[in-house]
Amino acid sequence: MIEPSTARADRFRHEALFYSGRSEFINGTVPFIREGLTAGEPVLVVESLEKIQTLRTALEEDADRVFFADMSAVGANPARIIPAWQDFVTRYGVPGKSLRGIGEPIWSTRTADELAECQRHESLLNVAFGHGRPWLLLCPYDTAALDSAVIDEARRSHEFVVDGGSSRESEHFRGIEACGAPFSVPLRPTPAGIDELTFERDGLRHVRELVRKHSIVVGLDQSKADNLALAANEVATNSIVHGGGRGTVRVWEDAGRVICEVRDRGVFDLPLADREAPGPDPSSPRGLWLANQLCDLLQIRTFHGETAVRLHMRLDPRVNLRVLPGGSNGVDLAH
Amino acid sequence: MFADNHLVVMRTARPGGLMVAGEIDISNTASVADSLRDGFEDGADPHLDLSRVSFCDVSGIRALVSLALELAPNRRLLVHGLPPQLETVLKVTGWADLPGLELCSCGGDD
Incomplete structure (x- = not known):
């Protein structure tokens, strides 16, 4: 006992x-x-x-x-x-x-x-x-x-x-x-050859377009793609407001997930900022909270004066299954 | 009343009020808020048609919420055609029940 x-x-x-x-x-x-x-x-x-x-x-x-x-x-x-x-x-x-x-x-x-x-x-x-x-x-x-x-x-x-x-x-x-110190556990390496978009205040529209387009191409459904674009927009807005006025964004697919990464020159030193429920005051921050409610996973890291935020969205398993014509589903289950 | 590369704010006839069409983000939030504030007529509850807003970020919703709070408690901001994406943001960020912001069903051209 x-x-x-x-x-x-x-x-x-x-x-x-x-x-x-x-x-x-x-x-x-x-x-x-x-x-x-x-x-x-x-x-x-x-x-x-x-x-x-x-x-x-x-x-x-x-x-x-x-x-x-x-x-x-x-x-x-x-x-x-x-x-x-x-x-x-x-x-x-x-x-x-x-x-x-x-x-x-x-x-x-x-x-x-x-x-x-x-x-x-x-x-x-x-x-x-x-x-x-x-x-x-x-x-x-x-x-x-x-x-x-x-x-x-x-x-x-x-x-x-x-x-x-x-x-x-x-x-x-x-x-x-x-x-509560800034989190700097390494992120998994980014695959080679991923296009990077640099954005400033006037370019958030391109960030949203990039995220939506890549998400749809790899099979995310429309509503999840919209939610990922919205979350990415908020993280990119933080880059503009708190992270030196600009940042970069990249999107790729990894193991059944779409991952969107935003990097900027800011330092993320409010350890609970993404998990404190917003108060009624309109000015209280809501962007990272929103991202955590919409996405399947957030990874926030600060390394050497640079902050990286990765947003993960799982692909719909039905889309991911790739059902082939004629009843064979492409996955060999007969072992 | 206000326009940039991806957004316009204009007047509507029935019901008398304003309409926003396009995308609202940190690049134009302040201008949108200013033009709405200037455009609302004194006295009556202002109508605001959002049915043609294709994107609105947290900063945009924050501006709408602030406008509604400025009008309260004597006047309400009557919102028409709230797109699902804005509804998501309002709900998730805890802004679903707001004093002064009301979803209008007055049967105008929305």
Whole structure:
């Protein structure tokens, strides 16, 4: 039996739970949930549908007092997870009472790009909540399925870890300030021979045309192509307003996705700017927020005085399947 | 009233108001906002036909929202023919319910 991580919180406590197999998962999460329910704390679990079912079964009638959300939907773009927690904390938090959450954003079939953004998300949770109201967030990591480098990074992005059943401070935690430092993990190389368009204030129309045209050519449907062009327009607008007045844009296809990259001479030093829900004030920023809501993934990097933003849009799988006449679908499944 | 290479602002007869046609982005937002502000008649709630706006970015919507807020609480900005792309931006950016901005169904030529 894993001992409950902590009895109470006097500040935000971000803790990784290393588990292997179903029973370690249950032993690490169910007492944590029950402890919260006993204390009358709101509890939100954001997990896969399969794990939600496991927890519902283990919790029996207590499950009715827990909020559940599907991580594959909430965290499809990992930048949408912090706003979901923000919403939970704002909506259900009451002074003098903690809240509890369980969130597992990383699973073994995440793509390399998604994984990097999930890891950035885990770091940014400390920035988003580290100075705010007290609550507990437990992040399960499946040590049997995930690479050891992923577990190592979890030790750096969480202040506490539950490992082998006991909870302790992580000596590798990088600290809140470093968690919010500009992100410079390398991006995957751009394929050779991609045309680059340089734009200024009067040329955003050409940016939108380029994005739309390339998107349609590789098979993105019209509405996704329009959304990608809109998101690219907002990122390019940031280049004009904050990034030195100009930038470059490139679009290419990679592994079933359209990727649009905007580069400029700006430095992106507001780590939560793309995931803070816009306020009612018309002047509050909305461009990057919009891009995160419309696109499947955003990658924002600052390297040596240059900022790169990549917008990813998944191709419609039906378009991607390339059904051939005569019933053969071009993919040889008869192995 | 205002025109550049990819946008015009003009008057409409029925209902009396203004129409924008073309694309609004950071290059012309300020000019569009100025011409709308100058073009709205005093007194009545102004009608604004957006049905021929083929693109409007966040800066453009911010300008429309600011105009509506300037008119509120005594007057409303009556918007006709909101294209789906603008609706997306309004919804996603949390501007769906705004004081002073109203989708008009007065049966004018929209």
